[in-house]
Amino acid sequence: MADIFLSYARADQDEVERIAAALEEAGYSLWWDREIRGGKQFSKDIEQAIDAAKAVIVVWSKHSVESEWVRDEAAFARDADKMVPVQLDATLPPLGYRQRQAIDLSHGMGEQAMAHLARALDPMIGGETHHMHAAPGMGRTKKMALMAIPLVALAGAGGWWLLEGGLAGDAEKVVAEEPHNAHVAVLPFEALSSGEEDRFFAEGLSEEIINRLSPLPELVVISRTSSFFFKGKDVPLKDIAQRLGATHLVEGTVRRGGDLLRVTARLVKASDLSEVWSKSYDVAPGDMLAVQSDIATSAAEALDVLLDENKRKRMAEEGTDDPEVYTMLAKANDLYLNTHAKGIDMNDLAAANLLYDKAFETDPSLWIARWRSSDRAMHDVQNSVVAPTPVDDAKVRAMLAEYDRRMADAIRAAPTWALPILRQSRMIASDDWTGAVELTRLRLTKAPACPSEGWPEFLAWRSGLGDEVVDFYGRVAKCDPLESDFFYAQVLLLNGQFEESIKVSDRAIANEEWRAAGTFLKAVALIGLGRTQEAEALAPDALFNRTVRLLIASYRGDREAARALAPGPDANLGDRLNYAALTGDREAANRIAAQIDARPGGPTWIEGYGTMCFCGEKFDLDATPNYKRLLEQAGAMQPLPKPFPLKLKPW
Numbered sequence: 001m002a003d004i005f006l007s008y009a010r011a012d013q014d015e016v017e018r019i020a021a022a023l024e025e026a027g028y029s030l031w032w033d034r035e036i037r038g039g040k041q042f043s044k045d046i047e048q049a050i051d052a053a054k055a056v057i058v059v060w061s062k063h064s065v066e067s068e069w070v071r072d073e074a075a076f077a078r079d080a081d082k083m084v085p086v087q088l089d090a091t092l093p094p095l096g097y098r099q100r101q102a103i104d105l106s107h108g109m110g111e112q113a114m115a116h117l118a119r120a121l122d123p124m125i126g127g128e129t130h131h132m133h134a135a136p137g138m139g140r141t142k143k144m145a146l147m148a149i150p151l152v153a154l155a156g157a158g159g160w161w162l163l164e165g166g167l168a169g170d171a172e173k174v175v176a177e178e179p180h181n182a183h184v185a186v187l188p189f190e191a192l193s194s195g196e197e198d199r200f201f202a203e204g205l206s207e208e209i210i211n212r213l214s215p216l217p218e219l220v221v222i223s224r225t226s227s228f229f230f231k232g233k234d235v236p237l238k239d240i241a242q243r244l245g246a247t248h249l250v251e252g253t254v255r256r257g258g259d260l261l262r263v264t265a266r267l268v269k270a271s272d273l274s275e276v277w278s279k280s281y282d283v284a285p286g287d288m289l290a291v292q293s294d295i296a297t298s299a300a301e302a303l304d305v306l307l308d309e310n311k312r313k314r315m316a317e318e319g320t321d322d323p324e325v326y327t328m329l330a331k332a333n334d335l336y337l338n339t340h341a342k343g344i345d346m347n348d349l350a351a352a353n354l355l356y357d358k359a360f361e362t363d364p365s366l367w368i369a370r371w372r373s374s375d376r377a378m379h380d381v382q383n384s385v386v387a388p389t390p391v392d393d394a395k396v397r398a399m400l401a402e403y404d405r406r407m408a409d410a411i412r413a414a415p416t417w418a419l420p421i422l423r424q425s426r427m428i429a430s431d432d433w434t435g436a437v438e439l440t441r442l443r444l445t446k447a448p449a450c451p452s453e454g455w456p457e458f459l460a461w462r463s464g465l466g467d468e469v470v471d472f473y474g475r476v477a478k479c480d481p482l483e484s485d486f487f488y489a490q491v492l493l494l495n496g497q498f499e500e501s502i503k504v505s506d507r508a509i510a511n512e513e514w515r516a517a518g519t520f521l522k523a524v525a526l527i528g529l530g531r532t533q534e535a536e537a538l539a540p541d542a543l544f545n546r547t548v549r550l551l552i553a554s555y556r557g558d559r560e561a562a563r564a565l566a567p568g569p570d571a572n573l574g575d576r577l578n579y580a581a582l583t584g585d586r587e588a589a590n591r592i593a594a595q596i597d598a599r600p601g602g603p604t605w606i607e608g609y610g611t612m613c614f615c616g617e618k619f620d621l622d623a624t625p626n627y628k629r630l631l632e633q634a635g636a637m638q639p640l641p642k643p644f645p646l647k648l649k650p651w
């Protein structure tokens with residue numbers, strides 16, 4: 001067994017990986033859960049590892065103080081007198097864990113901090129004295145950064161065209177930049193010519209740069225959904241960076257002149273808008289592959305990312321090399337993402353699918369285009385399942401088959417890292433959920449947080465993975481800060497963290513596109529805190545305002561107010577089920593749930609919308625034999641969370 005056990009929260013995994021790398025480089029033997037938390041066997045492995053360890057490093061942060069796993073491990077280490085606490089931020093360890101002063105890593109993991117850690121570990125472990133260096137990605141000198149950039153540029157893809165004369169452009173400008181796990185936002189490049197095609201071409205170029213930077217573990221790359229939020233808005237760069245949590249911004253322009261394109265790009269430091277790197281290119285549209293690759297690699301190198309052969313390969317595998325295709329993708333993404341932000345319009349999804357299908361036909365490696373094109377079929381299924389008048393079963397099964405066909409195509413085309421995401425998304429609509437919990441654990445704990453599309457928390461609440469869901473959306477908040485707040489606030493609420501949910505909901509409210517949704521979740525969290533009058537005042541501005549008022553009535557036990565909110569005769573089955581559950585009509589809830597369960601795709605709908613009433617179980621599982629069978633297959637039989645009591649719904 002290893003000498004050192006590392007205890008941490010999933011949301012801190014990026015920082016912890018750097019600590020682990022520094023420990024292993026110094027010669028320490030280390031155990032930490034690179035694999036998945038969960039299950040009896042894994043819990044046993046943890047117990048054996050922590051018992052055998054001579055020292056337990058407990059990584060305290062705003063995330064880990066909320067983690068029951070970390071608290072349990074810290075308690076064991078404290079009682080065994082082998083705890084070595086460290087702090088990633090200013091958050092104090094919980095009461096009962098402050099007897100030992102924590103080693104402060106909140107200002108970086110340089111030589112001095114890591115030497116302090118070694119001095120704390122060596123007396124516990126015994127044997128040789130270890131010498132620790134700065135954690136990878138920290139403490140490198142400006143001189144080293146200056147040396148690394150031109151050497152890699154001359155040896156790699158960024159240099160061949162300088163020697164061959166394939167592209168003409170202005171001299172490259174690079175200023176050395178010290179690495180601090182940079183958070184990089186690639187803003188939509190501005191088309192200086194007037195045509196709409198040029199606008200999408202410029203945006204497509206931006207998306208390809210995002211795609212190429214995203215695989216680099218040294219960087220947190222802000223997703224397209226957040227970085228494009230400010231498109232066409234007159235917002236100062238410093239304010240954009242602050243809203244996105246970005247340390248650096250990539251911006252640029254595209255101008256068409258005859259047969260050539262003039263592309264300019266620059267990387268700026270957000271704190272003072274100083275220019276770290278800049279370059280201009282004059283190219284034919286067919287040579288854009290070299291430009292997008294050079295911008296991405298040059299930005300990465302300017303941030304002191306050392307690009308070995310494997311990293312360059314990963315960057316090259318992302319996205320598409322065809323300018324016509326990425327213009328199509330830019331148009332499709334514009335339709336797809338806008339309709340998801342503003343309310344699903346099936347016509348917009350149909351128009352997006354025409355473009356996604358054409359892009360995938362042209363370049364069959366575009367797995368994400370195929371994945372997103374499956375979304376329309378899933379919405380068709382969901383709408384049919386709860387329709388007041390039953391939809392022909394054969395039509396719904398055809399929709400499910402279409403969804404499955406597109407997901408199968410995406411899986412065949414996808415890189416290895418995306419497979420857990422896609423396999424989970426495919427299983428959701430299948431008739432066999434065997435292994436679903438393991439896929440969800442993989443999605444929540446090992447797969448990249450962004451893209452966060454699909455259904456990351458599938459069966460998580462029924463599998464005891466609430467903390468993992470919260471940690472996952474905490475990571476999503478770093479790479480997709482403007483689009484993740486609604487989902488993060490929702491899972492915090494379900495986890496009973498009402499005050500934290502309100503803070504995140506307030507961020508969503510500040511974002512105009514998410515204001516009504518954020519108001520809804522804030523109102524529900526206020527009910528959880530017993531502040532129903534404040535919740536009542538928010539109800540008129542809330543998305544699902546009827547649900548807010550019904551929750552207030554159920555919380556107070558006000559049956560008369562609840563009756564006034566009864567759904568009309570044309571209401572869909574989902575609304576009827578929520579009303580029956582929140583008013584405590586168990587018989588009606590069981591009857592409606594049985595209707596949904598009997599329809600093709602019914603169990604998928606039940607699982608997907610099971611937590612949206614914040615009321616725990618809506619019905620008895622025996623009323624839904626198809627759904628229950630799938631849960632038993634998955635081994636996911638835990639009750640849904642009921643974050644606060646409801647007088648009208650005692651169960």
